[in-house]
Amino acid sequence: LSNQDYTPQICKIQEDFLAGRAFVEVVGELLHALLQNSGARMLFFLQVAADARGLPSIVDNPVVIIEREISSGVVTEPSVAGWDDRRFDIWRDQSEELVLAFGSLKVSDHELSQPQPISSHSIIVPALLNNHIVGLIGLTLGEDVSGEVLNHSAATLIHALAVVTSAHRREQFRQAERAFLENQSGLVQYLQEITSYVDSNQDWTLAEVLTLLAEAFEMEQGAITDIVDDRYRANATANPEVFPLRETLYSLSATPCSLTLFEGAVVAIDDIYTTDNALHPGFERNGIRSYIGSPLYLNGVLCGTVLFCSRGAAPRSFSIADQEFIRLVAHWLAGQLARRYAQEQIVRVMKELQRSNKELDSLAYVASHDLKAPLRAMYRLAQWIYEDSGPNMTEQSKKDMRLLINRCERMEKLLKDLLDYARAGRIEDKLEPIPFGSLLEGIIDLMPAPPGIKISLDCSIAELTTFRAPLEKIVRNLLGNAIKHHDREEGAIHISAHAYDAYWEVKVTDDGPGIDATNHDKAFQMFTKLHTRDEVEGSGMGLAMVKATANALGGTIAVLNNSAGRGVTFCLQVPWPRVGDYSPSSLEAVET
Amino acid sequence: VIEPVSLLIVDDDEIDIRAMRRACADVGIAAPIFEASSAQEAFTILKARPSAKWLIITDYNLPVTNGVEFLQQLRSDPELCHSLVFLHTSSDDKGDISRAYALNPAGYLRKASTTEAARALSMLIKCYLDNNVFP
Numbered sequence: 001l002s003n004q005d006y007t008p009q010i011c012k013i014q015e016d017f018l019a020g021r022a023f024v025e026v027v028g029e030l031l032h033a034l035l036q037n038s039g040a041r042m043l044f045f046l047q048v049a050a051d052a053r054g055l056p057s058i059v060d061n062p063v064v065i066i067e068r069e070i071s072s073g074v075v076t077e078p079s080v081a082g083w084d085d086r087r088f089d090i091w092r093d094q095s096e097e098l099v100l101a102f103g104s105l106k107v108s109d110h111e112l113s114q115p116q117p118i119s120s121h122s123i124i125v126p127a128l129l130n131n132h133i134v135g136l137i138g139l140t141l142g143e144d145v146s147g148e149v150l151n152h153s154a155a156t157l158i159h160a161l162a163v164v165t166s167a168h169r170r171e172q173f174r175q176a177e178r179a180f181l182e183n184q185s186g187l188v189q190y191l192q193e194i195t196s197y198v199d200s201n202q203d204w205t206l207a208e209v210l211t212l213l214a215e216a217f218e219m220e221q222g223a224i225t226d227i228v229d230d231r232y233r234a235n236a237t238a239n240p241e242v243f244p245l246r247e248t249l250y251s252l253s254a255t256p257c258s259l260t261l262f263e264g265a266v267v268a269i270d271d272i273y274t275t276d277n278a279l280h281p282g283f284e285r286n287g288i289r290s291y292i293g294s295p296l297y298l299n300g301v302l303c304g305t306v307l308f309c310s311r312g313a314a315p316r317s318f319s320i321a322d323q324e325f326i327r328l329v330a331h332w333l334a335g336q337l338a339r340r341y342a343q344e345q346i347v348r349v350m351k352e353l354q355r356s357n358k359e360l361d362s363l364a365y366v367a368s369h370d371l372k373a374p375l376r377a378m379y380r381l382a383q384w385i386y387e388d389s390g391p392n393m394t395e396q397s398k399k400d401m402r403l404l405i406n407r408c409e410r411m412e413k414l415l416k417d418l419l420d421y422a423r424a425g426r427i428e429d430k431l432e433p434i435p436f437g438s439l440l441e442g443i444i445d446l447m448p449a450p451p452g453i454k455i456s457l458d459c460s461i462a463e464l465t466t467f468r469a470p471l472e473k474i475v476r477n478l479l480g481n482a483i484k485h486h487d488r489e490e491g492a493i494h495i496s497a498h499a500y501d502a503y504w505e506v507k508v509t510d511d512g513p514g515i516d517a518t519n520h521d522k523a524f525q526m527f528t529k530l531h532t533r534d535e536v537e538g539s540g541m542g543l544a545m546v547k548a549t550a551n552a553l554g555g556t557i558a559v560l561n562n563s564a565g566r567g568v569t570f571c572l573q574v575p576w577p578r579v580g581d582y583s584p585s586s587l588e589a590v591e592t
Numbered sequence: 593v594i595e596p597v598s599l600l601i602v603d604d605d606e607i608d609i610r611a612m613r614r615a616c617a618d619v620g621i622a623a624p625i626f627e628a629s630s631a632q633e634a635f636t637i638l639k640a641r642p643s644a645k646w647l648i649i650t651d652y653n654l655p656v657t658n659g660v661e662f663l664q665q666l667r668s669d670p671e672l673c674h675s676l677v678f679l680h681t682s683s684d685d686k687g688d689i690s691r692a693y694a695l696n697p698a699g700y701l702r703k704a705s706t707t708e709a710a711r712a713l714s715m716l717i718k719c720y721l722d723n724n725v726f727p
Binding site: 373376377380381383384 | 605607610611614705707
């Protein structure tokens with residue numbers, strides 16, 4: 001026997017594997033050829049692989065045996081024997097050592113790496129590939145064979161079978177890989193289907209998604225569960241009509257998901273009866289035999305599980321692809337749930353906001369109304385006293401009475417402005433197309449101004465869709481301020497309105513006393529006045545209200561010192577609205 | 593001979609009544625003025641003088657029974673159903689106004705916020721008293 005003799009044979013064998021022939025068949029053929037050429041009496045081969053501890057263990061039950069009948073010299077067809085064939089036996093002894101028994105001979109673990117003579121004409125040798133045992137070959141030659149021939153034959157055999165075995169392994173690996181890829185691409189397809197369904201259907205339900213996913217895992221039932229303290233509740237299930245998850249709320253330890261939660265990772269059980277958890281109450285009580293589940297983390301917090309289960313064993317064994325898939329599904333579902341909860345939260349907050357706005361509105365109204373009544377009474381009483389007893393009062397008392405009446409008037413104005421300010425932050429009217437020029441002209445016409453103050457207008461905006469009342473309020477206030485604060489008999493106020501790419505703008509420029517640059521921010525604060533009340537009458541809320549109103553329009557208001565000459569410019573800038581900037585109710589008004 | 597008409601002012605705010613009295617005096621209304629601070633009190637006064645002629649001016653926001661409810665009670669009372677009633681209020685609420693007019697008041701007068709307005713209002717009442725034929 002020599003290597004060369006078998007090279008063509010080995011090549012053919014590799015081809016056979018690629019063609020998908022069974023391992024036992026191919027090995028049998030090789031043994032047959034070897035036996036034909038060697039004159040040996042018997043050959044057998046058994047596959048060996050390292051177990052979890054790295055110790056050799058027999059992986060495949062079949063032992064390929066081929067023999068030559070002593071009487072006729074005819075080589076039998078290769079046959080397959082199991083361990084129940086008493087010529088071979090294998091066990092682990094008390095010290096956990098692997099023992100192979102061939103007739104009366106025993107070979108233990110540590111001896112397997114070396115050829116072991118069984119008798120003068122028999123030998124058992126390890127087939128080594130990269131220093132790992134891949135198989136054991138037994139060889140029995142005729143009575144008249146020398147030890148040298150025996151060793152040589154064994155060496156050739158080892159080589160041939162190592163090659164064959166590695167080819168077999170490769171093929172097995174390839175098949176597994178193909179199955180994995182098929183499995184994975186099938187699952188990916190499911191996920192694509194589900195996500196596109198969810199993206200295109202606002203009203204998707206968890207039950208629908210779970211039903212599709214259960215199909216992907218070939219499971220009868222699917223569920224998303226919530227952990228509520230140490231209790232556990234099925235939040236949504238796929239097929240309650242197929243079989244219900246019996247209780248809606250139960251203690252955590254009595255659920256199939258307790259394993260998943262305990263592990264904090266994906267758990268896949270093809271068949272609970274073949275595991276150490278065969279008597280697990282969660283499986284028994286729900287009649288569940290197969291299960292795959294993943295913990296569900298919402299915003300980083302473990303909040304439940306997503307699981308799929310069946311009453312029978314899993315139709316296909318859960319692969320790594322399945323486990324990876326459910327992990328992804330849990331991740332994706334958590335995202336969807338978080339989004340859903342966030343939307344619900346927004347709706348809640350919006351409602352709350354509306355409610356508190358309403359409350360604030362009525363509070364502002366009640367406060368201003370209820371404060372106004374006693375103030376009004378004081379005002380009138382002071383006036384009556386002044387009317388009835390004025391002629392009899394001292395000059396000082398008369399002056400005091402006038403001051404008292406004046407302060408009452410101030411406070412009345414303050415209350416009115418406070419109510420206006422409380423309402424400025426909200427826009428209650430509808431969007432409408434506004435003829436800009438005529439609106440501004442109307443404001444100018446109605447504004448009482450001393451004859452020496454000239455108001456000019458430069459408006460290049462023909463029409464603009466916005467809210468009328470807030471816009472009027474802002475312009476009227478700014479114009480009123482410019483007139484009120486003007487310190488000379490003669491003056492010019494200029495209003496300009498122009499549209500730009502990103503925003504539209506209204507400017508009110510005066511040539512009055514101006515505002516010191518350090519006070520520009522202060523001007524917009526509530527109750528801030530840059531003049532004493534005796535100089536200019538006002539509540540100090542006008543510009544605060546203008547700012548709040550501008551903000552409600554989505555715009556900004558700024559004050560600038562004029563670069564040439566005296567006075568200031570107030571500049572309102574409002575960006576063009578984008579889709580969704582306004583509530584549906586205000587947009588409705590535009591259509592009607 | 594025109595029988596004298598009495599004025600009944602129903603208002604829970606003493607100052608509003610005082611203002612009304614001042615304004616009436618201002619324009620020279622000679623009719624006797626009665627005061628009530630609630631609908632119940634007003635009924636007591638009206639029932640005590642069954643043959644008298646009245647012009648009733650009632651506030652809207654009265655405690656317990658409001659102005660419109662008071663008017664409703666008058667309209668359903670067989671003796672007082674023809675009463676002439678002005679509602680006198682600071683409410684601009686459209687609902688309030690239409691509820692009031694469903695009961696045929698003589699008018700819906702807005703409370704005066706200035707001395708001039710109060711004077712104008714009492715002028716109206718004086719003209720009404722002088723020229724209207726009461727039932």
